[in-house]
Amino acid sequence: MKLSPVENPLTAEPEIETAHVEEFVEQLRCVTDTLPSRINIDAHNVEQGLAKLVLTLIEFIRRLLEKQAVRRMEGGDLSPEQIEELGLALMRLEAKLQELKAQFGLADEDLNLDLGPVGRLI
Amino acid sequence: MKLYVYCLVEGAATLDQPPHGVSNAPVRILPIDDFAVLVSELDNDAVPLTRDNALAHDAVVRSVLDRTTPLPFRFGTLVTAQQLRSYISTRKPALETNLALVRDCVEMSVKIIWTVLNDNKRERQPSENEQGAGARFLEERRQKLLGDEQRAAEAAEISGWLRETVSGVVRDERVTVRPSEKLVLAAAYLVERSKIKRFRDKIAEAGTARPKLHFLLSGPWPPYSFANIELEFETRLGVS
Amino acid sequence: MEKIVVIEEWESSDLSLLETLDHVLNRGLVIAGEITIAVADIDLIYVGLNVLVSSVETAHEVLRKRETT
Numbered sequence: 001m002k003l004s005p006v007e008n009p010l011t012a013e014p015e016i017e018t019a020h021v022e023e024f025v026e027q028l029r030c031v032t033d034t035l036p037s038r039i040n041i042d043a044h045n046v047e048q049g050l051a052k053l054v055l056t057l058i059e060f061i062r063r064l065l066e067k068q069a070v071r072r073m074e075g076g077d078l079s080p081e082q083i084e085e086l087g088l089a090l091m092r093l094e095a096k097l098q099e100l101k102a103q104f105g106l107a108d109e110d111l112n113l114d115l116g117p118v119g120r121l122i
Numbered sequence: 123m124k125l126y127v128y129c130l131v132e133g134a135a136t137l138d139q140p141p142h143g144v145s146n147a148p149v150r151i152l153p154i155d156d157f158a159v160l161v162s163e164l165d166n167d168a169v170p171l172t173r174d175n176a177l178a179h180d181a182v183v184r185s186v187l188d189r190t191t192p193l194p195f196r197f198g199t200l201v202t203a204q205q206l207r208s209y210i211s212t213r214k215p216a217l218e219t220n221l222a223l224v225r226d227c228v229e230m231s232v233k234i235i236w237t238v239l240n241d242n243k244r245e246r247q248p249s250e251n252e253q254g255a256g257a258r259f260l261e262e263r264r265q266k267l268l269g270d271e272q273r274a275a276e277a278a279e280i281s282g283w284l285r286e287t288v289s290g291v292v293r294d295e296r297v298t299v300r301p302s303e304k305l306v307l308a309a310a311y312l313v314e315r316s317k318i319k320r321f322r323d324k325i326a327e328a329g330t331a332r333p334k335l336h337f338l339l340s341g342p343w344p345p346y347s348f349a350n351i352e353l354e355f356e357t358r359l360g361v362s
Numbered sequence: 363m364e365k366i367v368v369i370e371e372w373e374s375s376d377l378s379l380l381e382t383l384d385h386v387l388n389r390g391l392v393i394a395g396e397i398t399i400a401v402a403d404i405d406l407i408y409v410g411l412n413v414l415v416s417s418v419e420t421a422h423e424v425l426r427k428r429e430t431t
Binding site for chain 2: 376383384385386391392
């Protein structure tokens with residue numbers, strides 16, 4: 001097999017260049033800190049996995065609803081009473097979701113879906 | 123007996139002194155169709171994700187990097203020989219296209235942390251005290267969304283600027299932008315071997331030009347981010 | 363079969379390791395369904411970087427080794 005000409009010899013280990021090691025370490029291991037030290041995969045955890053999935057989708061929709069509400073408020077086609085009602089409803093929705101997360105022992109960072117090349121859902 | 127798969131290379135290749143692979147298993151070359159695949163034989167059902175195994179996986183893939191550009195497999199690929207052969211023979215055209223894309227290149231990785239994350243704390247306007255809790259809630263959300271939009275616009279600008287900076291020396295890029303996080307941008311670039319030095323210089327210049335952005339440059343890597351044939355396979359054969 | 367997930371203590375300040383993990387875990391060719399790192403059978407769950415998955419036998423071995431060292 002022919003050797004392709006190489007300008008720089010490729011090292012046995014990746015070279016990392018940065019002036020900010022601690023910052024990048026903090027960012028790259030951010031997610032790992034929220035994991036408990038031991039997880040048992042059994043029926044309970046499959047349940048928790050499903051809860052994560054469902055709550056992530058609800059959270060996604062909740063954020064969309066909030067955005068829509070804000071747009072409508074800005075658009076000026078809502079009366080003050082409607083704005084108040086809408087705001088209260090969204091507040092309650094957010095509180096409910098916090099309650100559900102707590103019930104399943106899920107933190108904010110736990111709710112996300114990695115859609116691969118498309119990126120994360122939230 | 124299963125095969126742990128590290129990477130795929132074109133043609134018949136020879137390995138001198140292949141490093142040990144995961145779980146300290148020896149590595150060998152398996153010719154399949156017109157390709158060659160680096161594998162280890164393992165008896166387990168699962169491969170433990172340990173520091174040593176992760177580093178070993180990368181070390182094996184990168185061991186061929188000085189003579190050819192491989193298509194790396196993801197960590198943890200443990201299959202039977204038959205599954206491997208079937209995978210390869212059914213995707214031969216896509217694999218050839220992918221190999222052609224990465225030929226003579228390496229992957230360089232750039233990550234950017236931005237140091238200014240405005241919290242958008244603002245004084246509550248007196249008129250707002252007359253509002254109910256619901257209206258206040260919506261107003262606060264509105265302010266937050268404005269802040270988010272601004273950050274998204276700034277992040278998009280950074281991404282565009284970086285693309286322009288390296289446009290002469292990269293063949294392809296895969297960029298992820300996350301405006302709401304400190305790690306605002308993570309990019310993988312496909313760079314021809316002869317252009318690695320120029321790429322490094324351009325990134326160094328970019329870092330100096332924008333001191334508020336903190337850069338991390340790593341590489342050369344085997345092209346993990348560019349080894350992807352699934353989309354093409356599905357598009358061509360209508361399989362989902 | 364019961365799967366036990368045990369999380370090792372990573373050398374937390376190893377930037378080189380973190381960068382390597384970022385490459386080998388989330389990218390590369392995938393033979394669908396055959397990636398044996400899984401927290402559950404639901405692939406959509408984001409897998410943290412310091413998760414170690416093994417079959418019951420291997421996990422017991424790891425735990426046994428820890429007790430004797």
